[in-house]
Amino acid sequence: MYKLVLALLIIPFSLQVVSEGWTPTYQKISGIIIEGAEDSGTALIIIDGGVPAANIPNNCNSIYNTVSLKTEKGRGVLSVALSAKMADKPVRLALGACSGTRPLITHIWL
Secondary structure, eight states: OHHHHHHHHHHHHHHHHHTSSBOSSOBOEEEEEEESOTTSOEEEEEETTOOOGGGSOTTOOOSOEEEESSSHHHHHHHHHHHHHHHHTOOBEEEEEEEETTEEEEEEEEO
16 A cells, blocks of 8 residues: 555656656767866756757757756766766756856756
């Protein structure tokens, strides 16, 4: 009974995560650029073929998908991106609001 209740609680959350604006297909990372000051850096992640236009937030027109390196989450996203790049594995991205003209990466799926 406990397992059934747990499964019923997890399924709606799982469906929300899967449907939260992920790119439609897995794509390989073609480049990673680190820029900015030591205490406020950003990582720019370039995807082969670019992110489909339907997944790019309004007012973002850059090919550089951005992640802030000020937070643990941002550094975690960068770690996954570096791992995927080195292993030549494709990823899926979920993009949030813009950081200037660049889409901000909210999630990465390896």
